[in-house]
Amino acid sequence: MPKGIGRIKIRVPRNITKGAVIPIKALITHPMETGFRKNKKTGKKIPAYYINDVNVYYGDKLITHCDWTIAVSANPFMSFYIKADKAAPLKMVWKDIKGGVYEKTVQIQPK
């Protein structure tokens, strides 16, 4: 597996009031190869390699699921909102088509 794939950054607001709707931003390092690109030196096609499934758990509940294809940019960024009504871990899991699973958990701590 190439180096650097699966590095994750998740950004959560610093001050969270209970019950507020807060933005979550997440970034993962991944090449997202389409399978159409060619290696210019050898002329061979680079095989497809992309993330096709993202799950977001808040507490133990699955709140968001994403179905992605090759047309998502390399190093996929996504942002979405959650309703911060409890102190619980927010777990994000990315899965790619070669069986790679990348996950990271951040704590949501409303005041």
Place this chain on the structure above:
Amino acid sequence: MSDKKNNLHISRRQFISTAGMAGAALFMSGLLPGLVKKAYGKKISKGKSIANAENIKDVLKKHFGNRKIENSHVNLKLPIIAENGAVVPIKITSGLPMEKNNYVKKVFIFVDANIHPYVASFDLSPANGKPDVSMRIKMRKTSNVRVVLETNKGKLYGAMKSVKVTIGGCGG
């Protein structure tokens, strides 16, 4: 005086020669594209019509059947001109409610000119609080970007915007 005359003479000669060169260049430039087209004609036509490219109408029909998509309640934020088709930021916002029995179930993103127009979908739940998402997508060439929101009651809301792409982003 004679010096000046000489100068004039040379400049005139130069002028004629440069004009001639320019003329030749023009002639060549007019000829060249034709030649290139002749040589690579096959390749260009092959690149334009990709055999397994899907039509946007078929894709929409596959996902939504004959249900009507209402063009309201969805705001799309996209660049008018995308310099790089490999990274086109897209931001979807909507004022639709996210309550327990009335929420946006799914968000779809389509790009008309891509080989597979279906780009991504998000399954949301009331725990999201807002049906707003943003991400970055790839576009092969200038085309329309469509977004469709599906509520849990089965209603469809959509929006469409055209994005001009100067460098395509799908390779090949």
